[in-house]
């Protein structure tokens with residue numbers, strides 16, 4: 001990928017714009033309890049009609065403008081991004097943009113046997129696959145669709161076979177899958193996969209989040225300490241979200257995403273683009289900035305660039321730094337399946 005002259009826009013807290021998460025679809029083939037509980041996302045749930053979704057051309061156009069403003073990394077997400085028709089075509093379009101350094105995808109993995117090779121050929125380098133348990137029954141209960149672990153493990157194999165770099169995401173919720181921490185760590189270590197323990201977050205307003213359900217980094221750390229020897233790894237770059245460790249005597253890492261117990265807002269360089277073209281400057285925003293209608297009304301690239309610059313310049317979000325029971329309840333927040341984590 002070629003270099004390009006970039007501007008460095010900064011927000012109110014001096015944070016540059018470096019990465020963007022693009023949700024390509026709000027639908028999903030799972031109903032994970034902590035994200036899209038089946039009781040609330042039932043058969044009558046009104047998902048976005050196709051006309052409201054950004055087209056691949058619109059996504060690529062916006063991505064090029066974001067890259068001019070300093071973005072280096074793109075992560076595609078959802079809903080379940082592999083449910084969007086012909087996703088490898090989007091990957092190919094994005095990977096051709098000058099100045100983009102990294103393109104990744106987060107998926108539940110079920111459709112990877114079908115798409116992993118095409119994604120790699122299209123230019124995808126990295127993939128995060130979500131897996132919260134190795135126990136079929138428990139996993140089926142968590143994903144709300146009674147899907148066992150097999151399809152995800154096959155997805156992991158397909159991603160490996162295609163030569164993608166893989167990380168595994170495990171959301172840990174107290175009393176649900178905290179008993180699975182050691183099994184998951186052992187499996188990932190044996191398979192040479194980087195595991196990320198994600199603290200259960202109060203995203204959206206449908207998952208019934210309570211602080212008591214969070215298993216913190218420190219608690220997971222203590223559990224792991226009893227079984228493994230490991231050492232901290234330096235952050236690889238400014239704004240790296242995961243706090244990483246390496247199993248001693250190996251080059252296998254694992255990490256923690258500590259949104260609740262150790263917030264990282266001061267170095268948050270991430271914008272989010274929802275499937276229907278709203279820009280969110282924080283995972284915990286209630287409303288986004290409607291860039292879709294702006295581009296559909298005939299705005300030039302220069303106009304769009306100025307609009308995005310203005311949005312970023314005004315940004316002062318630091319929700320996790322400020323989280324209290326009051327702010328949590330008072331805040332209207334967008335659902336995770338809408339903007340993709």
Ligand code: SAM
Pocket residue numbers: 028034035077078079080081106107108128129130169170171198199200201202203207336337340341
């Ligand atoms: N469907 C894809 C998947 O599950 O990987 C991509 C979208 S999903 C919203 C992105 C990531 O957010 C997943 O790793 C998922 O486990 C995580 N996630 C969803 N709800 C969460 C919550 N309440 N707290 C922490 N992580 C959550």
Ligand code: SF4
Pocket residue numbers: 028029030031032035036078079080108130337
């Ligand atoms: Fe779907 Fe991913 Fe949310 Fe699970 S976490 S319901 S797989 S979008």
Ligand code: SF4
Pocket residue numbers: 259264265268270281282283284317318319320321
């Ligand atoms: Fe970034 Fe908002 Fe998360 Fe803070 S709470 S790290 S500003 S997304």
